[in-house]
């Protein structure tokens with residue numbers, strides 16, 4: 356069986372920097388201890404667990420403000436997904452040492468939202484409900500930003516008077532957002548579109564679609580909570596029309612997926628540690 360290694364795949368620079376920063380902070384004797392990460396540093400439990408040996412404690416829960424109430428001293432690291440100004444202010448008010456690992460691409464979206472809101476725009480943010488990234492970006496201008504995920508959300512949307520801008524979460528797929536943006540344009544003619552899907556996400560999705568054309572089956576290595584990993588499965592299924600499966604590690608591979616398969620393609624979400632993907636490739640090559 357031939358194994359096609361889809362490229363690029365795996366860690367993006369935002370994830371690499373966030374994990375490296377957390378390790379450095381954990382080891383630094385001059386940083387107030389304990390060191391907490393507010394939420395999963397990236398959406399991968401293996402990456403999260405690997406920080407324990409550096410003395411970094413990951414807190415997990417429904418929202419960042421509630422998580423903060425569990426900490427009354429030490430250092431708090433904000434994750435690559437970004438946090439709202441209210442979370443930053445609360446962390447400072449609780450006397451915590453704050454370290455910001457927000458990806459620069461997410462910060463750019465926060466700045467965009469802030470600037471548009473200051474100019475009086477109503478902002479429609481296309482994103483995943485319950486994901487920390489929209490939570491942080493919306494927190495920049497809660498009165499001006501409206502979160503939508505589906506076409507049904509668009510139909511129910513009520514905006515105040517004023518110019519309208521549309522923007523997106525960084526880890527969606529451009530194909531995913533097309534229909535929602537089109538419908539928003541019909542409902543709010545003249546709305547300005549700011550596509551904030553990051554380059555790393557876009558490149559991984561485009562490569563997955565293009566390079567899986569010759570494959571019988573596609574394996575995506577990633578955590579079930581990772582939005583960009585789930586989008587990789589979706590774009591392969593919907594655009595390359597190939598069966599695609601998300602696996603957390605080599606242990607999740609179901610042998611029946613490979614029945615009669617001559618070519619299997621492998622890719623990985625931008626929060627997936629490379630060693631997990633290497634183990635999957637090794638296993639497939641041994642078959």
Ligand code: SF4
Nearest residue numbers: 367369458460525553
């Ligand atoms: Fe940054 Fe994109 Fe990576 Fe998210 S997926 S950390 S936005 S580069």
